[in-house]
Amino acid sequence: MENYLSVLNPEQRQAVLHWGNPLLILAGAGSGKTRVITTKIAYLVQERGVDPRSILAVTFTNKAAREMAERAQVIDGRAADAMIRTFHSFGAWFLRRNGSLLGLDSNFVIYDDDDTVILLASLMPEKPRSEAAKAAHLIARAKDYFLSPEDPELDLIDHRPQFRKLYSQYEAKLRSIGNVDFGDLIKKPVEILRTFPEVKKRFQERFQVILVDEYQDSNVAQFELLKELFTPETYLCVVGDDDQSIYRFRGAEVRNILEFPERFAGTDIIRLERNYRSTAPILAVAGTVVDNNRGRLGKKLQAERGDGKPPTLVFLPDQETEASFCAELIQKSMQKQGGSYVDWAILYRTNAQSLTFETEFLRRHIPYKVVGSLKFYEREEVKDALALLSFMVNPRDEIAFKRVVNKPSRGLGEASVEKILQESARGTALQRGNLVAASQSVLPELSKKAQAGLKTFLSLLEQGTKLLNPEQPRPLANILSSNRLSAGDGLSVLIVYLIEASGLAEYHATEDEIAGTQRLSNLQELANAASLYPATAEGLAEFLEHIELDRSMESGEDSSDAVTLITVHNTKGLEFRKVIITGLEQGVFPRADKEDEDLEEERRLFYVGVTRAMDELYLTTCAMRRMYGRTNMNQPSRFLLEVPLESVKTLGTVPRTFVQRQPLGVASAARSASIAGNRDRVSCTSSDGRWQLGSALFHDDYGYGQVVGISEGPEGPLIEARFETGKQVRFLSKYQSERFMRIDRDGL
DNA sequence: CCCGTCGTTATTTTT
DNA sequence: TAACGACGGG
Numbered sequence: 001m002e003n004y005l006s007v008l009n010p011e012q013r014q015a016v017l018h019w020g021n022p023l024l025i026l027a028g029a030g031s032g033k034t035r036v037i038t039t040k041i042a043y044l045v046q047e048r049g050v051d052p053r054s055i056l057a058v059t060f061t062n063k064a065a066r067e068m069a070e071r072a073q074v075i076d077g078r079a080a081d082a083m084i085r086t087f088h089s090f091g092a093w094f095l096r097r098n099g100s101l102l103g104l105d106s107n108f109v110i111y112d113d114d115d116t117v118i119l120l121a122s123l124m125p126e127k128p129r130s131e132a133a134k135a136a137h138l139i140a141r142a143k144d145y146f147l148s149p150e151d152p153e154l155d156l157i158d159h160r161p162q163f164r165k166l167y168s169q170y171e172a173k174l175r176s177i178g179n180v181d182f183g184d185l186i187k188k189p190v191e192i193l194r195t196f197p198e199v200k201k202r203f204q205e206r207f208q209v210i211l212v213d214e215y216q217d218s219n220v221a222q223f224e225l226l227k228e229l230f231t232p233e234t235y236l237c238v239v240g241d242d243d244q245s246i247y248r249f250r251g252a253e254v255r256n257i258l259e260f261p262e263r264f265a266g267t268d269i270i271r272l273e274r275n276y277r278s279t280a281p282i283l284a285v286a287g288t289v290v291d292n293n294r295g296r297l298g299k300k301l302q303a304e305r306g307d308g309k310p311p312t313l314v315f316l317p318d319q320e321t322e323a324s325f326c327a328e329l330i331q332k333s334m335q336k337q338g339g340s341y342v343d344w345a346i347l348y349r350t351n352a353q354s355l356t357f358e359t360e361f362l363r364r365h366i367p368y369k370v371v372g373s374l375k376f377y378e379r380e381e382v383k384d385a386l387a388l389l390s391f392m393v394n395p396r397d398e399i400a401f402k403r404v405v406n407k408p409s410r411g412l413g414e415a416s417v418e419k420i421l422q423e424s425a426r427g428t429a430l431q432r433g434n435l436v437a438a439s440q441s442v443l444p445e446l447s448k449k450a451q452a453g454l455k456t457f458l459s460l461l462e463q464g465t466k467l468l469n470p471e472q473p474r475p476l477a478n479i480l481s482s483n484r485l486s487a488g489d490g491l492s493v494l495i496v497y498l499i500e501a502s503g504l505a506e507y508h509a510t511e512d513e514i515a516g517t518q519r520l521s522n523l524q525e526l527a528n529a530a531s532l533y534p535a536t537a538e539g540l541a542e543f544l545e546h547i548e549l550d551r552s553m554e555s556g557e558d559s560s561d562a563v564t565l566i567t568v569h570n571t572k573g574l575e576f577r578k579v580i581i582t583g584l585e586q587g588v589f590p591r592a593d594k595e596d597e598d599l600e601e602e603r604r605l606f607y608v609g610v611t612r613a614m615d616e617l618y619l620t621t622c623a624m625r626r627m628y629g630r631t632n633m634n635q636p637s638r639f640l641l642e643v644p645l646e647s648v649k650t651l652g653t654v655p656r657t658f659v660q661r662q663p664l665g666v667a668s669a670a671r672s673a674s675i676a677g678n679r680d681r682v683s684c685t686s687s688d689g690r691w692q693l694g695s696a697l698f699h700d701d702y703g704y705g706q707v708v709g710i711s712e713g714p715e716g717p718l719i720e721a722r723f724e725t726g727k728q729v730r731f732l733s734k735y736q737s738e739r740f741m742r743i744d745r746d747g748l
Numbered sequence: 749c750c751c752g753t754c755g756t757t758a759t760t761t762t763t
Numbered sequence: 764t765a766a767c768g769a770c771g772g773g
Binding site (some may be wrong): 059060061062063064086087088089091110112113130182183185186214217246247249250349350351352372409548549550551552567568569570572573591601602605627628 | 749756757758759760761762763
Binding site for chain 1 (some may be wrong): 764768769
């Protein structure tokens with residue numbers, strides 16, 4: 001025991017050893033949070049004699065869940081029996097066992113956001129699809145907030161009565177199909193726990209210990225779930241960082257963590273404030289900026305690594321220059337100091353911003369990888385294959401049926417499909433909703449062409465089902481050995497069979513000469529992923545659930561040396577030696593129209609970005625940016641105004657407005673006051689009032705330039721100026737009128 | 749049923 | 764700007 005506890009610092013150890021009252025661990029970025037939580041699990045099992053089966057640890061990402069399970073098991077193998085899952089995977093597990101109490105079949109398929117939109121679109125056929133997408137978003141939010149169609153508070157999501165009605169219709173439709181959406185995976189378990197006290201008791205007794213990771217990202221429904229599982233005897237421990245709450249737009253409720261102590265009486269709070277990742281000046285930037293948020297529990301990160309290279313603030317004219325600046329910075333740094341491309345990450349607020357960097361990096365042959373834009377499971381061909389599989393699991397799945405029944409074209413028009421749907425709604429109670437049964441009974445009424453097509457489709461499914469039965473010999477070996485795709489073990493046989501026999505392989509291969517290859521390889525990849533599952537009905541259901549709940553698609557840890565291009569959101573939990581946060585402009589980051597709570601969230605996002613950096617941090621801002629085909633002149637991000645200038649270096653042309661606006665914020669006002677009596681430090685205005693950072697000047701030999709640094713020396717203010725020629729000089733302020741002429745020209 | 753053209757519309761996205 | 768969906772002609 002000593003050995004694994006001895007690697008912890010005092011606060012970490014305190015957090016691990018804590019027992020009894022509810023515990024809130026405020027874990028700052030890079031403070032060893034995962035180590036604490038995994039050690040705690042192992043400690044509970046090993047030292048407190050807690051039965052691992054009575055431990056429930058929930059996370060938000062599968063990656064985090066996997067990591068937690070692995071690391072806890074390394075310390076104590078018995079941790080393997082603890083239930084370590086994502087919130088949603090826990091909900092799915094719960095619903096498969098108890099969903100029947102709400103009339104839910106245990107073979108439900110989980111609809112993703114896309115399916116949800118399609119379903120809603122079918123409920124509002126006269127409205128454009130964008131309307132359905134909006135409604136889907138609102139319904140998802142409603143579920144995040146644990147609101148049902150009849151809840152009065154639903155008005156807070158959308159007050160229009162037609163929304164309430166639509167939500168209600170949507171729920172009815174989902175129920176009749178027998179599937180659930182993501183929100184249901186949390187909301188329905190809560191409903192079951194509330195309605196059935198004996199079930200609640202069972203689960204309360206089972207889970208003596210509940211741990212929650214990234215608690216700042218939890219939503220109201222998840223909080224309700226915790227409340228239902230919690231009893232005064234439960235040991236509840238949540239870990240999170242209120243400053244890193246960045247998913248409000250998805251229903252995450254910061255108040256869950258801010259108000260945790262009030263919600264759970266007697267809560268103890270432990271702060272992990274020692275940061276092992278970043279140097280002091282980087283943390284100074286992060287801390288000073290996030291300090292401008294009002295709603296926070298307060299935390300001060302301590303840099304265990306000590307001092308380091310000051311972060312650099314870079315003012316650039318436009319996004320192309322921004323891209324080439326980044327490229328050059330990386331290339332020069334590697335020439336000078338070595339290192340590799342993987343040390344570098346370029347962060348931006350929106351995915352669209354990656355394009356300029358990609359173009360520039362391609363041109364210069366700088367290897368890069370774009371994180372998060374691929375979306376494997378949203379590809380058309382992948383969704384098609386999954387629809388076939390889903391329909392086999394749940395023949396009531398109307399969305400899946402409509403997607404593939406006539407794809408590729410089998411001569412089944414809209415009218416024929418509509419007939420089948422009508423019939424399924426009518427059918428006998430036993431068969432109601434079953435589209436296979438409805439298809440069979442409607443078959444004689446269809447046109448010759450439609451009949452033939454439908455028969456083909458039905459026999460495809462029938463053959464597929466045979467493949468799931470181990471008793472049956474594997475049919476149609478000829479199709480499996482076709483040359484396009486290759487079947488491996490287990491379930492991949494079924495997938496390859498379905499894709500080939502349905503004609504989808506051919507369809508996607510020939511759809512587009514160039515894209516066809518890619519599409520086929522995506523389908524192959526899907527099949528490969530399935531080879532780990534047995535070719536049985538259970539294996540199929542398991543595979544589908546796994547895919548719905550874990551879309552990360554860890555494609556073999558790209559080991560190639562490349563710069564990472566990534567949105568700030570996607571960097572959470574990651575770290576890089578050198579980070580460039582780009583596009584720091586008003587209207588871009590923070591995005592326009594953000595105020596109050598939304599602005600605070602953008603600031604937290606900035607905080608997350610900054611705290612990813614271990615050694616070097618660069619913040620770039622452009623005076624001009626093309627967006628949506630428009631060229632905009634932007635002001636530097638207000639977050640840059642909040643950056644402590646004394647701990648950063650400045651490059652490029654500082655816009656006058658930037659300097660003038662500097663003292664506006666409360667925090668920065670306090671800062672300049674503290675700087676005033678402090679010699680040898682960079683400040684915004686020289687003590688004689690002659691120069692400001694960004695002031696324009698002219699010199700007979702050097703031409704036009706700008707003040708980039710001001711310091712106070714024994715002979716008065718010392719001014720540092722940079723000229724258009726690239727020349728940088730220092731001079732004493734008292735020489736102003738002689739050779740360095742102050743001129744009235746905008747810094748741009 | 750396929751293809752071209754026009755008009756619309758743009759965050760962030762663990763599950 | 765660019766990408767995608769809707770629509771209409773061949």
